[in-house]
Amino acid sequence: MADEQGTVVIGAGPAGLTAAYELLRHGTPVRVFESDQVVGGISRTVERDGWRFDIGGHRFFTKVSRVEDFWHEILPDEDFLLRPRMSRIYYRGALYDYPLSASNALRNLGIREAALCMASYARARLRPPRDQSHFEGWVSARFGWRLYSMFFKTYTEKVWGMPADRLQADWAAQRIKNLSLSKAVLNALLPRRNRKDVTSLIEEFQYPKLGPGMMWERCAEEVRRRGGRVETGTWVTAVHRDPEHRRAISVSVDSEGGRRTEPAAHVISSMPISELVAALSPAPPPEVRAAAEDLRYRDFLTVALVVPAEFSFPDNWIYVHDPGVKVGRIQNFGSWSPHLVKDGRTCLGLEYFVFEDDETWRTPDAELVAAATVELERLGLIRPGVVEAGYVVRMPKAYPVYDERYQRNVDVIREWLAREVPNVHPVGRNGMHRYNNQDHSMLTAMLTAENIALGTSHDVWSVNVEQDYHEETAKQDGDGHRGTGRDAPIVPAPPVASVGGGPAGDEPSRSAPQGVRLG
Numbered sequence: 001m002a003d004e005q006g007t008v009v010i011g012a013g014p015a016g017l018t019a020a021y022e023l024l025r026h027g028t029p030v031r032v033f034e035s036d037q038v039v040g041g042i043s044r045t046v047e048r049d050g051w052r053f054d055i056g057g058h059r060f061f062t063k064v065s066r067v068e069d070f071w072h073e074i075l076p077d078e079d080f081l082l083r084p085r086m087s088r089i090y091y092r093g094a095l096y097d098y099p100l101s102a103s104n105a106l107r108n109l110g111i112r113e114a115a116l117c118m119a120s121y122a123r124a125r126l127r128p129p130r131d132q133s134h135f136e137g138w139v140s141a142r143f144g145w146r147l148y149s150m151f152f153k154t155y156t157e158k159v160w161g162m163p164a165d166r167l168q169a170d171w172a173a174q175r176i177k178n179l180s181l182s183k184a185v186l187n188a189l190l191p192r193r194n195r196k197d198v199t200s201l202i203e204e205f206q207y208p209k210l211g212p213g214m215m216w217e218r219c220a221e222e223v224r225r226r227g228g229r230v231e232t233g234t235w236v237t238a239v240h241r242d243p244e245h246r247r248a249i250s251v252s253v254d255s256e257g258g259r260r261t262e263p264a265a266h267v268i269s270s271m272p273i274s275e276l277v278a279a280l281s282p283a284p285p286p287e288v289r290a291a292a293e294d295l296r297y298r299d300f301l302t303v304a305l306v307v308p309a310e311f312s313f314p315d316n317w318i319y320v321h322d323p324g325v326k327v328g329r330i331q332n333f334g335s336w337s338p339h340l341v342k343d344g345r346t347c348l349g350l351e352y353f354v355f356e357d358d359e360t361w362r363t364p365d366a367e368l369v370a371a372a373t374v375e376l377e378r379l380g381l382i383r384p385g386v387v388e389a390g391y392v393v394r395m396p397k398a399y400p401v402y403d404e405r406y407q408r409n410v411d412v413i414r415e416w417l418a419r420e421v422p423n424v425h426p427v428g429r430n431g432m433h434r435y436n437n438q439d440h441s442m443l444t445a446m447l448t449a450e451n452i453a454l455g456t457s458h459d460v461w462s463v464n465v466e467q468d469y470h471e472e473t474a475k476q477d478g479d480g481h482r483g484t485g486r487d488a489p490i491v492p493a494p495p496v497a498s499v500g501g502g503p504a505g506d507e508p509s510r511s512a513p514q515g516v517r518l519g
Contacts, residue, residue, distance in 0.1 A: 005263045006030055007452060008251050010236045011270035013041025014438050015428025017219045017230075018070065019268045019445035024226040026453035031262060032223065033253050035235040038213070039220045041270075042300075042398055042429075043438055045213025045340075048391045051347050052211050052340040053304050055395050057317055057331055059085065060206040062439035066446060074219050075208060081337055083207045086314050090330075091150055091321040093380060098319070120144035135167035154321045158328040159353050160298065160401075209339045212438075231255065238281045239267055239424065247423045266452050268445070270428040272297065272397050273413055280421070288416045291409035295433055299361060300398035302331075303350045303372035306389040309334070311382045312346040325375040326360065328353050345388065350376065356396055365392040400433045410434075414461070425452070427460065440464040 006029030009016045016032055017039065023030045038044055046053040060080070062068055072080075089096040094108040106114055121144035128141040135156065140148040153164050160167065208214040220230045237259070238252040250263045269276045277284055277292035317331045327350045334346035341347050350372045354360045363371070369390030376382050400406070410433050417424055425448045426432045428441040436444070440463050447458035 005265040007266040007268060008033065008236075008262055008264040009268045009270070010251070010276075011041065011428070011431070012036075012039040012216070012220060012230060012232065013270055013428060013441070014043050014216065015270040015431060015441040015445040016041075016268065017216055017223060018442040019270075019427060019449050020223045020228050020230070021070075021074075021219055021226075022446050022449035023453055024223060024228050026449065028449075028453045029227070030223070031229040032220075032231065033234040033236050033251075033262075034230070034232045037232050039230065039232065040213040040216035042395055043212045043216060045211030045217075046393050048304075049389070050342065051304065051306065051333075051391070053302060053333060053347070053349055053391070053393055054211045054331070054336055054340070055302060055393060056300065056351070056398065057336070058207075058212040058438060059083075059316070060208070060212075060438075064439050064443055067439040067442050070442065070446075071206070071215065074215055074222065079209055079214065080206045081209050082204055083316075083336065084314075085203050085205055085316065086335070087317055087319065088315050089151065089319045089321055090379065095318065096151075117144060117146045117150075120146035134165045136163075136165040139164075151321060154323045155319055155328060158320075158326070161353065161355060161358075207337055209337050211337065211340055236271065236279065239269075239276065239279045239421075240281050241421050241424075243282060243420070246420050248421050264423075266423045266425065268425045268427055268448055268452075270426075270431040270441075270445075272430040273410070273426055273433050276424070276426065276431070277413055284416060284420070288413055291412040294405055294409050296401040296403060296406075297356075297397040297430075298399040298401050299354050299356045300395045301352050301354060301361065301368070302393045302395075303352070303368050304333070304391045304393065305348050305350065305369070305372060305376060305382075305387045306345055307348060307382055307386050308388075309344050309346050311348070311386065313381070317351075320379070322379065325378060326352060327372065327375050330376075330381070348376065348381070353399075361394065365390075368392050397430055400430060400435060402435075406433065425460075432461070434464065436464055 007019075007023055009020050009030060009032040012032050012034035016034070020030045020032045042055055043058055044055065046055060060071060087098045089098050091108075096108055097104040109117065124141055124144040129137040132138045132141050136148070136153065139152050143152070156164050156167065223230050231253075234253050234255040236251050237254050239248055240250045240252070240261075241248045248264060248267045250261050251267060252259060252261050271279075272295075274292040274295045277288060283289060312334050313332050314335055315332060316335050317329050319329055320327050329351040331349035331351065332346060333349060334341040352360055360368075369387075369392065373387045373390065376387075377384050414426070417426070427444040427448050429436045432444065444460040444463050447456075447460045447463065450456045451458055451460075
């Protein structure tokens with residue numbers, strides 16, 4: 001059992017708040033410190049002038065029963081809506097059903113273009129590209145250049161901010177290893193209704209009526225009601241450790257009231273693992289700091305535009321494969337919940353995948369609203385002059401980047417933490433530098449809470465690795481790995497000296513998730 005000092009939790013997103021709630025369930029005292037003024041992390045609901053925005057879109061669907069139970073313990077059933085799942089792909093002025101519908105695809109492509117796609121596929125099968133080491137070569141070899149350029153290239157490059165021929169093929173092999181053109185056509189001709197055997201094909205999902213932040217605002221209230229502390233606007237600036245006894249002993253926090261030190265028997269961290277390493281005092285050795293500094297993140301911003309309801313669409317979001325615009329995906333918040341919008345109008349959220357230091361991120365809000373309006377008009381989704389208002393929401397470090405060194409970097413950090421500060425517990429997406437979904441982030445927190453409160457020895461790093469979650473069945477690839485369908489892309493990073501005692505990038509990820517379909 002944890003001693004009377006209790007546990008400090010860094011971050012009040014899904015992982016941090018779940019950990020706090022579960023610790024209190026087991027009678028363990030807890031304090032949560034969140035640097036932002038609101039809880040929920042990327043799963044927050046942002047409210048502006050009565051409009052509510054879901055950052056990235058959060059479908060509440062899981063195969064983890066204890067996560068499902070948790071959701072309904074926090075929120076009563078009447079606070080959940082059962083929503084239809086619908087997504088489509090925008091390409092050359094047409095909307096393509098997702099998953100593929102043969103009649104819809106044929107109608108949009110036309111017989112001539114469909115024939116050209118099949119001819120391109122046949123050529124690729126007869127004379128595949130010589131270089132299949134990168135994403136572009138690997139995918140075009142299996143689908144043909146024409147289909148690749150329509151439905152893979154543009155969106156992938158928008159998400160990761162680099163040419164597809166610089167993305168390594170290891171990720172493509174995992175992401176679409178069980179998909180073939182013949183299988184896609186068969187599924188299109190013989191669709192099965194209400195499929196839940198593949199996560200991406202579920203046809204309905206649960207959704208809190210006021211957005212995902214409703215869950216975490218209520219959870220924070222419950223943590224406080226049960227005797228825990230949740231402080232927002234409070235930044236953890238240092239995690240102090242005792243090298244002799246190999247454990248963390250306290251944290252320093254900054255708030256409006258100044259700086260103070262909080263003792264800790266355990267520290268659960270959902271802050272970016274690179275920032276955790278930087279906060280440790282005394283500092284870790286150079287190779288650990290170098291590994292942390294070498295980790296990268298993809299940032300994210302949403303431009304929300306208020307328009308008349310006539311410009312609504314039934315999709316939760318539309319993937320934009322048009323290279324003529326920067327927007328990667330467009331949400332219709334009214335399709336998530338009517339409680340997010342107002343009568344007679346809806347709000348469309350244009351999502352841009354960016355880096356914090358690039359031009360788009362630095363652009364003033366008014367200019368972003370104007371540019372997004374032009375893109376929405378160019379796509380033909382609204383008429384000129386109908387946008388009534390616009391809002392910009394920025395989300396730094398939304399998605400960990402999985403370059404060819406990230407796995408080795410994470411391994412270096414993870415092994416050092418386990419050896420030198422075993423009472424510091426990384427959890428969640430950024431805490432573990434893994435693209436976990438919300439339910440997987442929550443599960444890492446639940447297992448960590450049990451390890452602290454009950455003395456169990458769950459391996460939280462196995463969450464989203466060995467679980468039969470995203471695949472139709474528990475299939476194994478050629479090296480015996482039980483895949484989840486969510487392995488990471490291997491993307492290039494600037495060359496640096498290798499850390500961790502081996503050649504950089506010599507072991508591609510087998511545990512981190514895919515990055516094309518975010519959210």
